Every structure is written in C-alpha cells, then in structure tokens.
Amino acid sequence: MPQPLAATWARPLLPLLPLLLLLAARTPLPAGARPAPGPEYLRRGWLRLLAEGEGCAPCRPEECAAPRGCLAGRVLDACGCCWECANLEGQLCDLDPGAHFYGRCGEQLECRLDAGGDLSRGEVPEPLCVCRSQHPLCGSDGRTYPQLCRLQEAALARPDANLTVAHPGPCESEPQIVLHPYDIWNVTGKDVIFGCEVFAYPMAAIEWRKDGLDIQLPGDDPHISVQFRGGPQRFEVTSWLQIQAVRPSDEGTYRCLARNALGQVEAPASLTVLTPDQLNSTGFPQLPAQHLAPEEEAESEEGEDYY
Numbered sequence: 189m190p191q192p193l194a195a196t197w198a199r200p201l202l203p204l205l206p207l208l209l210l211l212a213a214r215t216p217l218p219a220g221a222r223p224a225p226g227p228e229y230l231r232r233g234w235l236r237l238l239a240e241g242e243g244c245a246p247c248r249p250e251e252c253a254a255p256r257g258c259l260a261g262r263v264l265d266a267c268g269c270c271w272e273c274a275n276l277e278g279q280l281c282d283l284d285p286g287a288h289f290y291g292r293c294g295e296q297l298e299c300r301l302d303a304g305g306d307l308s309r310g311e312v313p314e315p316l317c318v319c320r321s322q323h324p325l326c327g328s329d330g331r332t333y334p335q336l337c338r339l340q341e342a343a344l345a346r347p348d349a350n351l352t353v354a355h356p357g358p359c360e361s362e363p364q365i366v367l368h369p370y371d372i373w374n375v376t377g378k379d380v381i382f383g384c385e386v387f388a389y390p391m392a393a394i395e396w397r398k399d400g401l402d403i404q405l406p407g408d409d410p411h412i413s414v415q416f417r418g419g420p421q422r423f424e425v426t427s428w429l430q431i432q433a434v435r436p437s438d439e440g441t442y443r444c445l446a447r448n449a450l451g452q453v454e455a456p457a458s459l460t461v462l463t464p465d466q467l468n469s470t471g472f473p474q475l476p477a478q479h480l481a482p483e484e485e486a487e488s489e490e491g492e493d494y495y
C-alpha cells in the first residue's frame with residue numbers, strides 16, 4: 189500500500205477517528221486463543237477500506253511494497269494486484285468473500301464463524317481464520333505440531349531451519365509422565381488414590397507396582413483397584429490406583445510405570461498409614477498434606493481435546 193494514498197485520505201477520515209480507535213483497541217482474539225502479532229492487520233483493514241473508496245487503480249506491480257515476515261503466507265490484495273500477508277489462525281477475517289476489511293486467511297486456513305464463544309453470555313460469534321486440517325503432524329525438527337498451519341507458521345518464522353513434515357501423526361517418543369502420583373498419608377480405614385497422567389505416541393500402557401511386591405497391581409487384592417481412561421489431552425492416558433480402607437501393611441512406595449514401543453518411564457509415590465493412636469500421639473502430623481488429588485481435576489477441565 190503506497191503511503192501517499194493514506195495521507196490523501198486522512199482528512200475526510202477525521203470524523204471516523206473514534207470508530208477507528210475503537211477498532212484498533214478491540215481485542216482481536218477471543219480469550220484462550222494465541223496472542224496475535226498486534227493490531228497491525230486491523231490497521232491494514234482500514235487502509236483497505238480507504239482504498240476501496242477509490243476503486244482499483246491500474247495495477248503496477250513494480251510499485252507494490254514487498255510484504256515481509258508473513259507467517260501464514262501471502263495473498264493478493266483486494267484489487268488482485270499486490271501481495272500482502274495472509275491472516276493467521278485465530279485472526280479475524282471477512283466471511284463475505286466480496287469484503288476486504290480484515291483480509292484473507294492463509295492458504296491452509298478458511299474463514300469460519302467462531303462457534304467456540306459463550307453465546308449464552310451474549311458473546312457475538314466472530315469470523316476467524318481456522319486451519320482446514322486438524323490432524324497432528326511430526327515436523328522434521330522432531331516436534332509434534334497440532335496441525336499443518338502451526339507447522340507452516342514455524343517453518344515461515346525460521347526459513348533457514350528447512351522445517352518440513354516428517355510424517356502425519358505425532359512424533360513417536362517414549363512416554364512422558366505429565367502428572368505424577370503424589371506422596372499421600374492417611375489414617376487406617378480411609379480410602380486413598382494415586383493418579384498418573386501420561387502422554388505418549390504410540391499410546392502408552394500404564395501399570396502400577398508396589399516396591400517389594402513382585403506383582404502388577406491390583407493382583408488379587410480386593411481392596412486395591414486400578415482404573416484407566418484416555419485423556420484428558422489427546423494421546424494421553426490417565427490411570428488411578430485406589431486403595432480402600434488402608435491398613436498399616438499398605439504403607440510403602442508405589443510406582444506408576446508407563447511403557448510403549450520406544451521406552452519406559454516410571455514415577456514413584458509413597459503411602460504413609462497412621463493408626464488413630466499415632467495420630468493422637470503426634471498431633472496433626474506435619475507430613476506433606478498439600479499434595480492432594482483435587483489439583484488434577486482442576487487442570488483437566490481445560491481438556492478441549494478430550495479423546
């Protein structure tokens with residue numbers, strides 16, 4: 189966009205200034221989305237609006253400014269003449285293909301009405317650029333990208349890294365324990381529960397063992413039970429070890445072991461069992477009581493990608 193144009197049009201625009209400031213000040217992204225690279229594309233929006241009033245001049249490509257640092261690639265401007273930066277995932281766009289206010293989404297993106305907002309709270313759905321593909325990919329840098337648009341952004345941000353798609357699906361890796369089981373103490377007769385959340389591709393198998401016992405839990409012990417569930421994030425498995433009505437003999441170190449074809453990891457946690465007498469004589473024990481399960485529940489609530 190040649191600068192003189194904006195200057196010529198600045199005067200008749202003055203009455204519109206409050207509106208423009210409002211536009212420039214509005215948050216371009218809904219809560220939870222990635223931060224946009226500033227209100228630059230909104231500024232471009234009203235420059236486009238200005239240009240529209242003038243109609244398209246005969247195209248002189250040699251006068252076009254070369255757009256730089258376009259992380260979603262380049263698209264032709266409203267006049268089909270100059271290249272400009274395409275909009276990134278999560279940025280506002282024009283649903284009407286004839287409109288050119290917010291600009292066009294990049295090649296792998298499409299403009300869609302955002303249904304993610306909370307309509308009951310009166311949020312107006314906004315058209316946003318959304319990646320056409322939602323399949324995770326493994327990059328040649330060994331990192332997993334949630335979809336193609338993120339990989340392309342990374343590739344355009346670091347051109348000399350020669351980032352390409354290594355293969356569809358996440359990069360294969362040994363399991364990672366995302367949330368490990370915490371040390372627990374309690375009084376005899378109470379129920380206790382250990383949790384273990386694991387990310388892996390290929391998916392991991394989880395098992396529980398107790399130090400000194402040569403069996404996989406629960407074995408045939410009816411007061412111990414083990415549960416598994418996929419999630420809370422994609423390619424994760426969560427497992428719980430529950431011991432009902434704990435006895436002093438349940439004391440010890442328990443291990444969450446996660447294994448797939450590429451490797452195995454483990455995380456230990458201890459169980460301390462107090463009799464009511466011990467609790468009596470020591471008073472309220474100064475043992476780690478802050479490591480309790482509810483933290484885990486809070487974290488998993490954001491699991492949009494629950495599988």
Ligand SMILES: *[C@@H]1O[C@H](CO)[C@@H](O)[C@H](O)[C@H]1NC(C)=O
Nearest residue numbers: 328329346347348349350351
């Ligand atoms: C990327 O490719 C270019 C040309 O093929 C090569 O010169 C450069 O070393 C590569 N960079 C990396 C990080 O592999």
Ligand SMILES: *[C@@H]1O[C@H](CO)[C@@H](O)[C@H](O)[C@H]1NC(C)=O
Nearest residue numbers: 373374375378379380477480
């Ligand atoms: C002991 O277990 C009960 C449930 O069985 C639980 O409500 C309580 O918070 C536990 N106490 C500690 C100190 O973990």
Ligand SMILES: *[C@@H]1O[C@H](CO)[C@@H](O)[C@H](O)[C@H]1NC(C)=O
Nearest residue numbers: 463464465466467468469471
């Ligand atoms: C100790 O525990 C008993 C029940 O087991 C209770 O009746 C008693 O009040 C306790 N004593 C103290 C000092 O807390």
